[in-house]
Amino acid sequence: MRSFETLVAEAASADVSGWGFDSLNGRAIEQRPPWGFSRQLADRLGRARSALDIDTGGGEVVAQAPVLPPTMVVTEGWPRNARRARDSLGPRGVRVVETTDGGRLPFPDGSFELVTARHPVRPDWAEIRRVLEPGGHYFAQHVGPASAFELIEFFLGPLPEQRRGRDPEREVAAAEQAGLQVVNLQRARCRMEFFDVGAVVWILRKCVWWVPDFSIDTYEDELREMDAHLRAGRSFVAHSTRHLIDARR
Numbered sequence: 677m678r679s680f681e682t683l684v685a686e687a688a689s690a691d692v693s694g695w696g697f698d699s700l701n702g703r704a705i706e707q708r709p710p711w712g713f714s715r716q717l718a719d720r721l722g723r724a725r726s727a728l729d730i731d732t733g734g735g736e737v738v739a740q741a742p743v744l745p746p747t748m749v750v751t752e753g754w755p756r757n758a759r760r761a762r763d764s765l766g767p768r769g770v771r772v773v774e775t776t777d778g779g780r781l782p783f784p785d786g787s788f789e790l791v792t793a794r795h796p797v798r799p800d801w802a803e804i805r806r807v808l809e810p811g812g813h814y815f816a817q818h819v820g821p822a823s824a825f826e827l828i829e830f831f832l833g834p835l836p837e838q839r840r841g842r843d844p845e846r847e848v849a850a851a852e853q854a855g856l857q858v859v860n861l862q863r864a865r866c867r868m869e870f871f872d873v874g875a876v877v878w879i880l881r882k883c884v885w886w887v888p889d890f891s892i893d894t895y896e897d898e899l900r901e902m903d904a905h906l907r908a909g910r911s912f913v914a915h916s917t918r919h920l921i922d923a924r925r
Contacts, residue, residue, distance in 0.1 A: 680903045683874030684892055692882040693756045694734030703875040707866035709918045713794060713817040714740050720790055720815055721745060727790040728783070728807060730799075730816075734760030735770070737794045744768060745790070749783070751775045753797070783807045795819050799847065801854035808925040814856065820844060820917030824868060824886060827876070827914040831887045831898050844919040851923050860922035869911040873903040876912070 677683075690699060718741035721727055726747035729738050734757050735750055749771045752758040762772045773782060777797060786809040793799065793816040804814050822839040829835055848858045870876050877899065880890045892899065905912060 677872060677907060678874075680873060680900060683872055683903075684877055684899065687874040687877035687881065688892055690878055690881075692878065693754075694736060694760045696734065696736050699878055700875050703872055704868070704870045704879070706868045706916060709817070709862075709864035709866060709920065711862055711864075711920050713737075713920065717792055717794070717815065718742065720792070720813075721748070724790040726788045727792060728781075728788045730781075730791065730793040730804075731796040732761055732772075733757050733794075735765040735772070738770070739764050739768075744770065747788075749773060749788075751781070753777055781807050786810065786812075788812060790815065792816055793818075799851075801851045801856060804851075804923075805855045805925050810925055812925050814851075814921070814923045814925075816921055818842065818844070818847065818919050818921060820863065820865075820919050823917040824883075824914045827868075827870070827879075827912065828886050830902070830912075831880075831890070831895055842917075844921070847919075847921065851921070856923040856925055858921060858923045860920065862920040864918045864920075866916045866918065868914040868916055870906070870914075871911050872906055873899055876902055 714737055717737065721741040722743035724745040727745045729750040732738060732750035732752050738750060750761055750765065751773045752761055753775050755774060758772055758774045765772060781803045785806050787807050789809055789812045791804055791808055791814045796816065808814065819842055821842045825839060844861060844863060848861060851858055877892065880887050902912060
């Protein structure tokens with residue numbers, strides 16, 4: 677294994693834009709939920725007349741669909757990711773719209789047959805219902821409660837209140853209160869493993885909400901402790917949580 681300094685410096689300068697994780701190949705692994713979200717999403721997009729993908733990142737998941745609806749729009753709040761989405765999806769006729777966190781979706785009522793999301797920042801159920809046409813579906817994979825908290829709490833210490841966030845039952849209640857009918861809800865807990873400290877630095881730079889004040893200088897002691905653990909031949913194990921939700925207007 678390369679030195680601590682080399683791994684950390686490389687991760688500190690790496691590109692973390694978009695929503696791809698190829699940089700972690702061979703350095704970290706994560707089990708996938710059993711339902712195959714990308715496959716199901718591609719099937720639904722291939723059959724829809726109009727669709728909106730929320731918080732699309734660099735458009736990586738939508739780009740996997742071989743057939744897109746005649747009207748396909750994606751939203752993204754981070755300009756660097758929006759540029760990536762335009763580069764990958766623009767040639768396929770997809771409209772990329774930059775949005776602000778907490779802002780109203782800039783589309784008329786009933787604009788889309790299908791609204792989708794993979795790991796949205798926070799679903800605005802009233803807005804989702806508003807832009808769906810009657811009978812339309814919201815189909816998404818959400819991050820669940822206490823996801824990756826073994827890693828997060830390694831740096832931040834116990835977070836009992838935050839562990840209760842993103843509860844799928846609360847999300848179902850909020851969706852139904854907004855006027856949607858949840859027709860399917862599935863849950864999964866998936867094993868994650870990290871094999872070198874550079875992979876940990878990379879993921880914390882990409883998922884900035886995990887450790888909001890993360891920097892190498894601030895957390896050097898914890899990173900060196902992590903590095904020693906990994907050099908002893910042990911991976912660092914955490915667990916992601918996900919839920920699949922299908923709701924109809």
